[in-house]
Amino acid sequence: MRLMPVKPRAGGQEADTGSSLSLAAIDDPVELAKTMMSMYERDAMFYRRIQDQNKVACRVLLEMSGIKGLVEAGQWAQCLDRIRSLEILPLDAAGDGSTIRAYASKFSGLSQPVSINVPNLLMWTIICCVRQREQLTSGQFSGNEGTRRLMVDQLKQMTLDLTTYTSQLRYRFPPHLHEALARASAE
Structure with a gap:
């Protein structure tokens, strides 16, 4: 499954790493989840706002994705x-x-x-x-x-x-x- 990436900004403006456009350019849901988790873990303001059950669910789903790769x-x-x-x-x-x-x-x-x-x-x-x-x-x-x-x-x-x-x-x-x-x- 792939996500549809967002079109680049008009006017040739470059997107900063970690900005919404660079995240939207990721078309692999697993890669997007990994990127989002690492981004949230770096910033305590975001990390505190995520419910523990959602953090656990994301980690379990990422682990399941790794397991799928091992099966393949x-x-x-x-x-x-x-x-x-x-x-x-x-x-x-x-x-x-x-x-x-x-x-x-x-x-x-x-x-x-x-x-x-x-x-x-x-x-x-x-x-x-x-x-x-x-x-x-x-x-x-x-x-x-x-x-x-x-x-x-x-x-x-x-x-x-x-x-x-x-x-x-x-x-x-x-x-x-x-x-x-x-x-x-x-x-």
Whole structure:
């Protein structure tokens, strides 16, 4: 997705860096968010006026954008680590129902821009779990067999935990997500 840049000023006036025109010339929403956050963080007058929940939401969305890039690059393990660090999905639950319920109850507390992107985050997590398992089972891992088997089992458990998580938030996710989880759990 690209934004439509504003036309340059008439009369050949140059825009200062950080001015509204130079910000409007940025056509990438992710780059615009990064620029705005860094600009606001430099000026305490602006920074104090931004609500904490909006700062957190922007940082989480920027992190999700980075995760999307890792998925596109095929960096499955790094991607799972960064998804885990967001603490939105129960990747460390290891089958513990109370932990999964705690994550499900946190969902309603997420800001709206973040919560509407959780289905994407779930799909990326499923893709990462499946592809990382495929890598491990195809022999691209040079560790011992016990460690490899343990990692494969952990990835399988993650998909089962995500299935439990989405079932507790039944009508908040699109049907194709439930189908993808069912396929990943069956493999």
